[in-house]
Amino acid sequence: GAVVSQHPSRVICKSGTSVKIECRSLDFQATTMFWYRQFPKQSLMLMATSNEGSKATYEQGVEKDKFLINHASLTLSTLTVTSAHPEDSSFYICSVTEAYYGYTFGSGTRLTVV
Amino acid sequence: GQQLNQSPQSMFIQEGEDVSMNCTSSSIFNTWLWYKQDPGEGPVLLIALYKAGELTSNGRLTAQFGITRKDSFLNISASIPSDVGIYFCAGRSGNNNDMRFGAGTRLTVKP
Numbered sequence: 071g072a073v074v075s076q077h078p079s080r081v082i083c084k085s086g087t088s089v090k091i092e093c094r095s096l097d098f099q100a101t102t103m104f105w106y107r108q109f110p111k112q113s114l115m116l117m118a119t120s121n122e123g124s125k126a127t128y129e130q131g132v133e134k135d136k137f138l139i140n141h142a143s144l145t146l147s148t149l150t151v152t153s154a155h156p157e158d159s160s161f162y163i164c165s166v167t168e169a170y171y172g173y174t175f176g177s178g179t180r181l182t183v184v
Numbered sequence: 185g186q187q188l189n190q191s192p193q194s195m196f197i198q199e200g201e202d203v204s205m206n207c208t209s210s211s212i213f214n215t216w217l218w219y220k221q222d223p224g225e226g227p228v229l230l231i232a233l234y235k236a237g238e239l240t241s242n243g244r245l246t247a248q249f250g251i252t253r254k255d256s257f258l259n260i261s262a263s264i265p266s267d268v269g270i271y272f273c274a275g276r277s278g279n280n281n282d283m284r285f286g287a288g289t290r291l292t293v294k295p
Contacts, residue, residue, distance in 0.1 A: 074226075076226070079224075111290070112287075112288075113272065113285055113286065113287045113288045114227070114272070114285050161224075163226045163227075165226075167283070172215060172217045172229065172232060172274065172276060172283065173217070173227075173229075173274065173283055174229070175219075175226035175227045175228070176226050177225050177226045178224065178225060178226045180224065
């Protein structure tokens with residue numbers, strides 16, 4: 071299956087600042103990538119679908135102005151958490167989808183906002 | 185996306201015991217997938233099932249695609265401490281982007 075690299079793995083930022091998370095598909099051209107958020111001891115919650123060359127599709131309740139997604143190439147999607155607050159602290163995971171293997175996930179980013 | 189009904193939510197077992205977990209849905213799926221997530225990591229694919237009734241093994245893991253296409257189970261035999269983690273089922277219908285996840289089963293293995 072695809073190899074997905076996510077960076078950084080951990081980030082601590084001050085309240086009010088912005089944080090960018092990168093998701094790279096290393097060996098697969100991904101026209102679509104997905105961004106998830108996971109709270110402790112909970113399942114994955116789909117935040118948005120990132121579409122190469124066009125606007126992302128956000129799930130209901132997810133603020134598009136707060137969680138900016140850019141998918142400028144077939145191998146890179148970025149999620150920027152703008153004006154981060156402590157309640158944005160969470161585990162963020164990206165994934166790509168392949169016809170045969172289903173979803174392949176990145177290793178996740180632990181965001182802590184202090 | 186919409187979640188599947190996965191049970192149990194958590195399990196506490198002794199090393200060496202067998203484990204069984206399952207997922208059910210009111211919708212029909214073309215593919216069932218089982219993932220494992222270690223703490224602080226993204227989920228990793230364990231087994232993928234593509235046909236109703238299919239039974240597939242991967243080492244000590246065995247999973248089956250229910251004949252009705254609305255359910256799947258995952259069995260782990262002779263559990264070991266490194267089996268600890270969260271196991272997620274996922275179902276996919278015809279569209280690649282239409283993937284739904286279970287809430288996860290948190291497995292704890294006591295040495």
